[in-house]
Amino acid sequence: MIVLNLLAISIGIGLLVTLILVEAFGLAAGGLVVPGYMALKVLQPWSVGLTLLAAYLTFITVRTLSSFMVVYGRRKTALMILGGYLSGSLLDLGLGGVMTFSTGTEGAANQFNYFELSVIGYIIPGLIAIWFDRQGVLKTLAGLIVSTVLVRLILIALLPDLVTAYEAEQALNRAELGTVIEEVME
Numbered sequence: 001m002i003v004l005n006l007l008a009i010s011i012g013i014g015l016l017v018t019l020i021l022v023e024a025f026g027l028a029a030g031g032l033v034v035p036g037y038m039a040l041k042v043l044q045p046w047s048v049g050l051t052l053l054a055a056y057l058t059f060i061t062v063r064t065l066s067s068f069m070v071v072y073g074r075r076k077t078a079l080m081i082l083g084g085y086l087s088g089s090l091l092d093l094g095l096g097g098v099m100t101f102s103t104g105t106e107g108a109a110n111q112f113n114y115f116e117l118s119v120i121g122y123i124i125p126g127l128i129a130i131w132f133d134r135q136g137v138l139k140t141l142a143g144l145i146v147s148t149v150l151v152r153l154i155l156i157a158l159l160p161d162l163v164t165a166y167e168a169e170q171a172l173n174r175a176e177l178g179t180v181i182e183e184v185m186e
Contacts, residue, residue, distance in 0.1 A: 006166050009159065011036035014151045027143035028135055030055075031127030034144065039151035041120050043167060051120040054091050055128035056137070058083035062129065077130060084126025088119035 014036030018029045029035045041047050062079050065071055071079060095117045119125060131140040155163050 006155075006159070006162055007036070007040065010039050010151060010155060013154050014039065014147065017147045017150045017154070021143060021147055025143075027139060027146070028131050029143040029147035030131040030140050031124070034124055034127055035147035035151045037120050037124055038144065038148040039155060040166070042148065042152050044170070046117050047120050050091050050095065050117060051088070051125055052128065052141075054084060054088040054119050054125035055132060057087045058125055058129035059132040059137070061087070063133070076133070080129045080133065081123055081126035084124070084129050085122050088122060088125045092118050 011033050014029075014034070015032050018032050018035055021027050021029060038048060038051075041051075058080055061083050062071065062076065065079065066076070128140065128144070131143075134140075135143075
């Protein structure tokens with residue numbers, strides 16, 4: 001039996017889709033591997049939002065630094081990757097992993113649930129920030145949205161059972177945002 005690694009397949013499809021979009025429209029998607037990662041996390045919009053926030057904070061920070069430092073070429077790329085790593089890690093540290101316990105119905109066993117707020121990957125925010133700087137925020141977001149949706153659709157069309165199993169595994173113990181907010185407010 002062949003075990004398929006969904007992340008590897010998603011990244012491969014993302015590479016192909018990104019290359020086609022760049023050649024056809026000149027629109028980069030925030031790095032070659034980014035659409036593959038984002039396509040797997042589409043159903044976790046808080047993680048996608050935090051990743052984009054980390055990328056934007058990195059972009060603004062490096063742009064501010066470049067106004068009084070000489071930042072270009074490899075140095076700028078390294079600063080973007082490092083800044084993306086740091087901003088993503090700080091957001092994960094500050095907001096990540098909010099946990100909640102659901103009591104369920106009376107008489108039922110308590111089940112552990114969690115609500116995860118996390119940045120996608122360690123270098124993904126830095127890669128997106130690099131493209132924010134190179135082609136602009138709106139163009140990068142447009143390319144990222146289009147390529148992410150295309151990768152997700154291709155994955156669903158080619159491997160529906162594998163995608164369903166992945167999403168079921170991801171959602172197994174994940175609490176809903178409404179549940180988390182209710183328990184925090186109590």
